[in-house]
Amino acid sequence: MAVRLSEELVEFIESGVSMLVGTRDAALRPQIQRAVGAIVGADRESVTAYLAKAIAGKSVANLEDNGCIALTLSRPYDHRSLQLKGKLLGMRDATEIERVSQERWHAGFAEHLYIFGMPRSVIRQLAVFPSIAVTLRIDDMFVQTPGPGAGRRFEAGRGS
Amino acid sequence: MMRVKPPARCYQGVIPAVIATCAADGTPNATYLSHVFALDDNHVALSCQFFNKTKQNVLENPYASLEMYDPVTFEAYHMELRYVRAETSGPLFDSMALRIEAIASHTGMSGVFKLLSSDIYEVLSAVKLDGFLVPASIEIGSVAEPLVGPRSELRGLQIVSQRLCRIGRLDELLSTLLQTLEEAFGFEHSMVLLTDERDQRLYTVASRGYGEQGIGSEVKIGEGLIGIVAAQRKLIRVSGMEEELRYGRAIRATVNQSASRRELRPEIALPGLPDAQSHMALPLVSGVRLLGVLAVESKKRLGFDATHVPYRSTPQSVTDLMGGHIAASFLEAGLSIPLIKEGKLRALAVSSAQRLPLLPDVPPFAEVSGASDYEGVSWHMLLVPSKTPQPIIDRLHAEMKHIMQDPAMREQIAALGLIPYDSPSIEDMRSYIQSERLKWGGMVKQLGLEGSQ
Numbered sequence: 307m308a309v310r311l312s313e314e315l316v317e318f319i320e321s322g323v324s325m326l327v328g329t330r331d332a333a334l335r336p337q338i339q340r341a342v343g344a345i346v347g348a349d350r351e352s353v354t355a356y357l358a359k360a361i362a363g364k365s366v367a368n369l370e371d372n373g374c375i376a377l378t379l380s381r382p383y384d385h386r387s388l389q390l391k392g393k394l395l396g397m398r399d400a401t402e403i404e405r406v407s408q409e410r411w412h413a414g415f416a417e418h419l420y421i422f423g424m425p426r427s428v429i430r431q432l433a434v435f436p437s438i439a440v441t442l443r444i445d446d447m448f449v450q451t452p453g454p455g456a457g458r459r460f461e462a463g464r465g466s
Numbered sequence: 467m468m469r470v471k472p473p474a475r476c477y478q479g480v481i482p483a484v485i486a487t488c489a490a491d492g493t494p495n496a497t498y499l500s501h502v503f504a505l506d507d508n509h510v511a512l513s514c515q516f517f518n519k520t521k522q523n524v525l526e527n528p529y530a531s532l533e534m535y536d537p538v539t540f541e542a543y544h545m546e547l548r549y550v551r552a553e554t555s556g557p558l559f560d561s562m563a564l565r566i567e568a569i570a571s572h573t574g575m576s577g578v579f580k581l582l583s584s585d586i587y588e589v590l591s592a593v594k595l596d597g598f599l600v601p602a603s604i605e606i607g608s609v610a611e612p613l614v615g616p617r618s619e620l621r622g623l624q625i626v627s628q629r630l631c632r633i634g635r636l637d638e639l640l641s642t643l644l645q646t647l648e649e650a651f652g653f654e655h656s657m658v659l660l661t662d663e664r665d666q667r668l669y670t671v672a673s674r675g676y677g678e679q680g681i682g683s684e685v686k687i688g689e690g691l692i693g694i695v696a697a698q699r700k701l702i703r704v705s706g707m708e709e710e711l712r713y714g715r716a717i718r719a720t721v722n723q724s725a726s727r728r729e730l731r732p733e734i735a736l737p738g739l740p741d742a743q744s745h746m747a748l749p750l751v752s753g754v755r756l757l758g759v760l761a762v763e764s765k766k767r768l769g770f771d772a773t774h775v776p777y778r779s780t781p782q783s784v785t786d787l788m789g790g791h792i793a794a795s796f797l798e799a800g801l802s803i804p805l806i807k808e809g810k811l812r813a814l815a816v817s818s819a820q821r822l823p824l825l826p827d828v829p830p831f832a833e834v835s836g837a838s839d840y841e842g843v844s845w846h847m848l849l850v851p852s853k854t855p856q857p858i859i860d861r862l863h864a865e866m867k868h869i870m871q872d873p874a875m876r877e878q879i880a881a882l883g884l885i886p887y888d889s890p891s892i893e894d895m896r897s898y899i900q901s902e903r904l905k906w907g908g909m910v911k912q913l914g915l916e917g918s919q
Contacts, residue, residue, distance in 0.1 A: 328486035328496030328531075335546075336494050338486035338531040340598075360597030376486070378496040391493060424481075428540045431599040448519075450497060457519045 308351040308392075309444045315388070316346045319353065319379055322414015327355055327440070328376035329368035339365045341377065342434045343411035345404075351444055353377060353390060356400055356408050356437040366438055369394045375442045378450055382418045387450035388460065392442040400439040408434050469507070470594050472534055472543035475624070477504050480537030485512075487523035487530045495519045502534055503562060505586065510545070513562050514552065514583045521585065524549035530587060533595070538621060542595040552583035559584045622650035640672035648674060653762040658750075659685060659692060660758040668696055668759055685759075692761050695747040699756060787811065796842075799825070799883030817842040823880040845902075846884070847895060863892055 311319070325341035339362065341355040355377055357365055369375060373394035380387035400408065416429035447460040476483075482498040489495065497520055503511040510532075514521050524530060528549035533542055553559045563581040626646045633639045640658050647653040655675035659668035668685045688697040695701065747761040780798040787795045788810055796817060803824050805811045813828040819841040821830060832840045848866055850859060867889040869875055876886035890898070910916055 326484050326486070326496040326498070328494035330486075330488040330492060330494045334488045334490075334492060334527050335529045336486040336488040336531045338484050338496055338533050340484070340533070358597070361595055372492065374492055374494055376494045376496045378498070380498055387498070389496065424540070431540065431601070433597055433600045
């Protein structure tokens with residue numbers, strides 16, 4: 307049973323928030339990596355996250371091995387955070403068209419961090435493209451905003 | 467694999483570190499960390515404030531993947547970790563707990579979050595993540611863009627200390643300090659005054675942004691904003707002097723008055739800007755000895771308040787006001803009246819257009835500030851859903867009007883520090899709401915506060 311995202315969450319995910327991808331290898335050794343952009347599928351039950359190719363080797367190998375993936379999204383100014391857990395649906399090189407949406411994310415992300423004093427010129431250096439597009443099916447969704455409620459299953463918006 | 471040591475500043479929590487762990491069933495988990503503590507070359511400690519998924523996972527499967535960032539260059543460092551143990555006492559735990567308690571108390575959350583344990587991890591590998599950034603021509607440590615927000619303060623501080631530590635002469639030290647404060651924090655008008663203990667005065671020894679007139683001016687300790695800062699050895703910041711808000715001049719005048727009204731001479735030889743909107747002055751203290759005062763001014767509203775930190779509740783702002791952490795505050799009347807009566811707080815003005823029944827001696831801002839139309843009040847109205855039938859609305863209105871005329875009711879309301887009001891007509895209330903929306907909505911837009919609390 308896949309989880310369907312609400313319109314509001316789609317907007318949140320695509321708003322330039324900070325993004326992490328967690329994967330693991332066959333021996334259950336985890337790997338952390340930042341994602342550089344994400345778009346929600348038309349069915350709102352899948353998300354495509356982009357991983358900068360230059361540093362994606364370990365994550366890609368892990369996904370090829372077992373497809374287990376966690377995608378955490380967090381808005382820097384209020385730490386509102388969400389973690390999606392799921393399985394890999396597909397993985398390929400991102401296209402030039404997707405690059406445009408990644409660049410939009412990059413600009414939004416830079417604005418988020420600029421508020422906290424990170425100069426845009428520094429954030430602009432983040433490697434974004436070429437990238438690997440990783441599509442996952444959302445099986446579960448958890449509140450990750452820091453506090454006692456962190457880790458709670460996100461109930462709203464559960465689809466059939 | 468070569469072991470790389472991330473620079474110490476990566477551990478300051480300026481940019482949150484991130485971590486992935488994996489449950490025994492193979493489900494990965496990715497999350498942000500508030501702080502990573504460097505223990506030695508082979509160990510780091512993470513704070514455990516809540517028994518979260520990360521902790522649960524490492525108890526099942528001790529491996530973790532951590533990435534941390536250089537807050538200046540944004541370079542990434544990647545570490546493979548293995549969970550070793552949790553400490554719930556001892557010096558490490560105490561120092562981590564203190565830091566967390568400070569954050570908790572600062573955000574009004576003492577007791578809500580606290581350190582459960584210091585979790586110690588062995589560092590299996592550490593590398594700088596090549597390819598995380600695309601090299602660009604950026605001069606590290608330069609201040610190419612104006613910095614805003616709390617994180618910029620750390621960066622700014624770092625730049626200030628970097629520049630100052632290379633200087634060997636006092637005059638150069640002072641001028642570099644003021645120049646760097648302008649570049650890093652945008653303090654365009656600043657001065658350093660040093661103490662002459664014999665005659666209880668402060669003399670300006672360096673200034674920036676005032677032309678030549680700044681040098682040589684003096685301030686008596688205990689007199690004026692700077693003098694008070696010197697006497698009390700506490701930072702004072704007065705800001706929010708937005709002319710459009712019309713709060714500015716009033717606060718500035720009244721704060722200066724409240725500071726030491728009797729001793730205040732008509733003219734103090736102070737090289738201040740005639741149209742300053744914000745002031746800040748901090749004592750320069752070494753041990754118990756006062757060395758001087760660093761004072762800055764700005765023509766900008768919120769000149770020293772780029773980081774808007776609203777108080778969650780009146781009690782917190784009252785505490786900080788009484789503790790001398792803030793110089794002045796807008797407070798709810800109900801809660802502050804008892805403290806005013808006890809002499810713990812001093813009321814300068816009320817924000818309503820008329821005096822409060824319980825504070826008949828305190829003038830409205832409109833009277834003392836020269837902004838005769840100033841009014842900033844909260845109001846209470848009885849509202850019903852828009853589809854409520856007219857007869858019911860009329861009945862409710864008539865009843866409320868009646869209730870509001872009852873002397874017992876008026877007394878109760880006044881006792882809360884509110885102003886009892888004869889209910890106006892429904893039409894008048896509607897247009898009042900409209901006018902308040904226009905007034906405050908316009909201000910929120912103008913100040914760019916949309917979406918903030």
